[in-house]
Amino acid sequence: SQTIHQWPATLVQPVGSPLSLECTVEGTSNPNLYWYRQAAGRGLQLLFYSVGIGQISSEVPQNLSASRPQDRQFILSSKKLLLSDSGFYLCAWGRGLANYGYTFGSGTRLTVV
Amino acid sequence: QQQVKQSPQSLIVQKGGISIINCAYENTAFDYFPWYQQFPGKGPALLIAIRPDVSEKKEGRFTISFNKSAKQFSLHIMDSQPGDSATYFCAASPTWNTGNQFYFGTGTSLTVIP
Numbered sequence: 001s002q003t004i005h006q007w008p009a010t011l012v013q014p015v016g017s018p019l020s021l022e023c024t025v026e027g028t029s030n031p032n033l034y035w036y037r038q039a040a041g042r043g044l045q046l047l048f049y050s051v052g053i054g055q056i057s058s059e060v061p062q063n064l065s066a067s068r069p070q071d072r073q074f075i076l077s078s079k080k081l082l083l084s085d086s087g088f089y090l091c092a093w094g095r096g097l098a099n100y101g102y103t104f105g106s107g108t109r110l111t112v113v
Numbered sequence: 114q115q116q117v118k119q120s121p122q123s124l125i126v127q128k129g130g131i132s133i134i135n136c137a138y139e140n141t142a143f144d145y146f147p148w149y150q151q152f153p154g155k156g157p158a159l160l161i162a163i164r165p166d167v168s169e170k171k172e173g174r175f176t177i178s179f180n181k182s183a184k185q186f187s188l189h190i191m192d193s194q195p196g197d198s199a200t201y202f203c204a205a206s207p208t209w210n211t212g213n214q215f216y217f218g219t220g221t222s223l224t225v226i227p
Contacts, residue, residue: 006156034214042219042220043202043217043218043219043220044157044202044217044220046214049214090156090157092156094215101145101147101149101159101162101204101215102157102159102215103159104149104156104157104158105156106155106156107154107155107156109154
């Protein structure tokens with residue numbers, strides 16, 4: 001069966017510090033991978049998605065970047081965090097053309113102070 | 114631009130009552146409509162989904178009603194229980210999208226009162 005791992009679960013970082021969130025998927029190959037952000041009491045905002053190694057599509061201009069160094073690894077990064085980067089970050093994976101829905105990770109609560 | 118519009122933003126229902134959450138879309142290319150359930154501090158989990166070739170899908174106490182001509186779909190939770198208290202998201206996706214992107218509604222916070 002497929003599983004998705006996301007860490008860390010909670011992170012408190014000072015303004016201006018770097019960020020690296022990692023997501024890995026097991027039990028499948030060539031998944032589509034996604035990073036979402038969920039502000040408190042808000043909906044899901046798609047940040048990045050990837051359909052293959054090294055292929056990153058950005059949905060919104062921002063202080064963040066994403067990379068996919070391996071087939072089942074997706075990393076969300078920032079060189080200098082802003083207060084507005086605080087939120088709940090979710091990684092998800094999905095299949096290709098066939099729509100089976102996403103499977104989300106357990107999320108990372110990021111607080112920038 | 115919000116591709117999928119969801120209402121209400123919050124909902125309070127008595128135990129045993131029916132919870133109804135509505136969503137509407139404009140893009141006729143959408144042909145897969147899932148609902149996700151999210152508990153506090155957790156990632157959303159797929160609850161139930163429907164394709165436009167059927168007007169209704171039922172799984173236990175959860176039912177999706179789909180109106181293709183009106184471009185609307187709704188989630189009905191029958192006999193609502195306190196354990197159903199969560200945030201619910203509707204979503205939509207076009208099959209032809211190789212990125213398999215889903216467009217999410219803004220979420221409904223459901224509280225079921227004992």
